[in-house]
Amino acid sequence: MAEPPPGPVTTLREAVESIAAEAGQMALARFGTDFHRWEKTPGSPVCEVDIDIDRMLKVRLSALLPDAGWLSEETADNPARLACDRLWVVDPIDGTRDYIRARPGWCVSIALVERGRVVIGVLDAPARGEIWSAALGEGATLNGAALQAGSRTDFPGSRVPTDALPKADRDLVVVEKPNSIALRIAMVAADRADLVATLRWGNEWDIAAAALVASEAGAAVTDAVGIPLVFNKPRPQAFGVVASTRGIHRAAIARLADRAAAILG
Numbered sequence: 001m002a003e004p005p006p007g008p009v010t011t012l013r014e015a016v017e018s019i020a021a022e023a024g025q026m027a028l029a030r031f032g033t034d035f036h037r038w039e040k041t042p043g044s045p046v047c048e049v050d051i052d053i054d055r056m057l058k059v060r061l062s063a064l065l066p067d068a069g070w071l072s073e074e075t076a077d078n079p080a081r082l083a084c085d086r087l088w089v090v091d092p093i094d095g096t097r098d099y100i101r102a103r104p105g106w107c108v109s110i111a112l113v114e115r116g117r118v119v120i121g122v123l124d125a126p127a128r129g130e131i132w133s134a135a136l137g138e139g140a141t142l143n144g145a146a147l148q149a150g151s152r153t154d155f156p157g158s159r160v161p162t163d164a165l166p167k168a169d170r171d172l173v174v175v176e177k178p179n180s181i182a183l184r185i186a187m188v189a190a191d192r193a194d195l196v197a198t199l200r201w202g203n204e205w206d207i208a209a210a211a212l213v214a215s216e217a218g219a220a221v222t223d224a225v226g227i228p229l230v231f232n233k234p235r236p237q238a239f240g241v242v243a244s245t246r247g248i249h250r251a252a253i254a255r256l257a258d259r260a261a262a263i264l265g
Contacts, residue, residue, distance in 0.1 A: 012064070013135045016110055016122050019060045021131065023053045023108040024124035027093055031127060032102040045096050050074050053092035053108065061088045061110070068112070071236055073205045079234070087113040087232045089208040094123075095180030104128045105178025111208035113231040121209030121216075123182050132186050132213050140189055140216035147217035150191040153247030155255070158194035161187055169255070185210035185243045189217035195244040195252055199224050199259055204236040211243070220249035224260045239264065 030049050037047035054074035062070065065088070069081030072090040081087055088110065093099050095106030104127035112120040123132040132147075134140035140147040152158060156171040161184045165172055175193055178184060185207065187193035208231055211221045222228055224240025226249075240260065244252050 012112070013120050013122070013133060013138075015064055016061075016112065016120055017124075017131065017133050019057065019064070020108050020110050020122045020124035021126075022060070023057055023092065023110075024126040026053055026056065027099065027106075027108065028126040031099065037100050045100055046074065047093075047096060047100055049099070050093050050096060054090070057088075057090055057092060057108075057110065061090070065112075069232070071205060071232070073203065077236070081232060082234060084232075085115055089113055089118075089205050089231060089236075091182070091205040094182045094206060095178060098179035103179065105183060106180050107132075107183055109180075109182045109205065109209045111205075111212065111231075113208065116230045116232055118208050118212040118231060121212035123186055123209055123213065125180075125183060128178075128183075130183075130186075132189070132210075134209075134213040134216040136212065136216070138216070140213045142186075142190055147189045147213070148191065149189055149214065149217045149219035150194055150245045151247060152194045152245040155248045155251035158244070158248055158252075159192075160195050160197075161193050181206050181241070182210035185214050185221070185241065188219045188243045188245070189214040194248060195242070197224065197242045197244075197252060197256060198240045199256060199263060201237045201239055202241060204231050204233070204238065207238065207241050211241070214243045218246065219243055220246045222249070222253070224253075224256055225264075226250075226253040 068086040069084030091109040098105035107123045107125035119136040161177040
């Protein structure tokens with residue numbers, strides 16, 4: 001029996017993958033070369049490649065869905081997006097610090113949000129030879145192969161992509177840490193890590209696409225206090241992110257609870 005034709009979400013997912021790949025190749029062509037870079041705010045680097053890719057993505061993605069709003073790290077926020085049912089949430093280069101230093105831990109991140117939920121998420125990481133993709137209800141893939149998050153249920157020994165662990169967390173295990181938070185979350189989807197956790201206000205464009213990749217691979221993804229993520233908010237931020245195997249998620253939230261409460265007051 002012939003395969004049924006792809007549905008509209010699948011077709012759109014493939015179009016987004018193609019645009020992300022084009023953006024990734026734009027970035028890769030200038031990777032390790034001399035280009036202008038500066039800090040938007042102290043500790044927040046940006047480079048001219050970010051800006052060029054952002055412009056290209058806005059043109060290409062807006063042509064794909066003219067009715068969709070736009071939220072990107074490198075574009076001034078326009079509150080008109082709040083009236084849109086659909087929204088592109090984009091980070092042209094997530095992990096700019098690694099990009100500037102000619103390290104491979106960066107990616108192009110594109111998410112499509114519908115009424116607060118991510119329905120398509122794509123990460124293109126050409127320096128790592130990785131294309132991560134997900135559509136709501138359709139699963140997640142890495143280079144076309146289906147992803148399945150790990151089944152870990154014991155919190156001690158969980159693998160965490162980080163540079164170093166605080167004393168209170170020395171029962172965990174350090175693994176490779178790309179600068180891109182999106183790629184770190186994706187590591188949970190691929191069973192390369194068991195837990196990614198942050199305890200700071202982060203922007204929607206950093207996590208939207210990766211959150212769908214992880215959740216469609218069977219991981220649990222919430223903010224730092226265990227609340228499900230919602231996107232296209234007036235203030236487009238979340239307090240931290242916790243992506244983990246389902247079996248350790250509750251323990252992870254409990255481990256972070258006192259620290260989260262101290263920050264939130």
